[in-house]
Amino acid sequence: MRTAYKVLAYLVAAEVAVQAMVMVWAIAGLGKWVDGGGVFDKAVIESQGTPFPEVAGILVHGINGAFVVPALALLLLIVSFFTKVGGAIKWAVVVFVLVVVQGQLGFLGHDFPLAGALHGLNALALFGAAIHTGRRLRAAAAVAVEQPEARTATPV
């Protein structure tokens, strides 16, 4: 369970990195396409086609953000109940809450573009929290091996 916990935490962090990368990739592709005379508007966004290849970045960002990352965060939370390491649940909750906030900021950005800026900032917080969550479990596990009595399960 601890391995699963660690892997999930690092996966969340990796996904945040992927999310940042595909978005900038898409925007770079958009810039190049517009430079060549392309027009990007709602009709193109909502059409079935791929006006430029990097538009896939927007699609990937959407699927990752709406499905994959929340699923990973939820699994991390569930796995945390079984790790029996102090603070494991707390940090899984932190990651989960940051994921929820991240999603809400993302959708809110449609209405209030400034929320998009916070979406970018919160991504850094989420990345940091996910890395910390994975790393601190390794540290806690090392302590637990030395002192089995210190193992605790924190109630939810």
Next chain:
Amino acid sequence: MTGHSRSHPPRSGVKAGSPRALRIALPIVATLSIVAPLAWLWQASRVPAVYSVMDMGYLDYGVGAMADPVGWHGSHMEGHMPGQPMAPPWLVTDMVADPARPADVRVDLATRQQVLSIGGRSIAGFTVNGTSPGPEIQAKQGQLVEVHLRNESIADEVTLHWHGLDVSNAMDGVAGVTQDAVPVGGEFTYRFVANQAGTYWYHSHQVSNPQVAGGLLGSLVVTPKSGIAQQVDVSAIAHTYGGLRTVNGNAEDFQVPARPGQQVRVRVTNTDNGPMKIWTTGPYRLLAVDGTDLHQPSEITGRSVTLTAGGRADLEVKVPIDGTAVRIQLSKATAVVIGLPGVDAPVPAQPAAELDLLSYGTPAPLGFDPTHPTRRFDYRIGRRPGFVKGLPGMWWSINGRLFPHVPMYVVREGDVVVMHIENHSGEVHPMHLHGHHELVLARDGVAATGSPWWVDSLNVLPKESYDIAFVANNPGIWMDHCHNLKHAAQGMIAHLMYQGFDTPYRIAGPADNQPE
């Protein structure tokens, strides 16, 4: 921590309430407290393998003097009110044009699955009589139009919906609501009286999201008996094929030959899923919206018109007498160029200001009194996490509910209906009610002061609200949905039903009806 001391002797068994039991039970309980509600929501979002739209969601009788539910209302799963007087149900199939009347206009349309060649690209799509867009159907006001549809090769089956034309319900072309989808080799004959003069279009309403995007559509123009004032009359269908912008199926500018001094009517149809801005090199007038003439439309300069998805705008421009051409931009991407052959016009800068139809033109008699509605409905659009058809996501909600638990708006024939539309979803929605035209009363609480503004497709921006009114004068069961057909496929579909009506058709099932 459990609070128990660790001084207990070691034990092999696990007693209820013991620390060890709790240590095993707590994580399981915590997991279940997360998984169980999700499983319940997932289960509740699933739709049966075959169902009637009559069984979708809940009945909404609205608020008003005549809102007491009377009459038969199908077999709804929710909101069933027992003990109501039963009347024999009328079927959507009963609502047809006079079968004895001979057709004035006959059209044969054959639909095919084909690879389209546009702008040097090959794009998988659909054709009507071998082209996309299909042939334009032309009729004079009052004529009976008979369209014979034959599906030659579209494996997912097909129907034809007459977007904006208030046809009899049986001819509305919605798979699973007003007819069964037409399989390969199958046929269907549509008969309707073209009572309204104006610009309309037809498209498939079976698997409509990919089929419309793939080009299964065409123009439908009804001219008034008295003719039109302009010397040149053209249609411009804006459509995006696989990300490629076109007018009338061509990626290049649409060249319209016209002599200096001539007045030209350009009937623009937005067949895409998003709103489109239209602007011109010179002054223009907006003659009609969604097939209905505006009253005393004034000349417009320095403003663009927003044409919502599925909507139509008839523009009038005059070819300058100095021999230059007029350019009408259909977004930045495509244009109509009008003038002497070979004469182009520079691309005009996109105006920052927009025409506000709320105050454009002058008032005229409405033909009904919307100030005393007999029913009031809410159509509040939102977006929230949940499950639709078993899939998790951020889904569109109608009055707080997700598909299929959405309202079935119930009216009686003769009702004056006012609907309040609000958009809290963060994205624009082109709201389209079948079979009726709606009068815009107000936007964000500000009353309309210009020409009567009738729509069948209404652009509702985020944070906007609209009050619209219509007369319930076309009995049957009608879709009331978002014409961003992606959104429709994601469950942004409600229906309007007249009391006492039922449909013999089913969504999915043996006929494989999938209207979205």
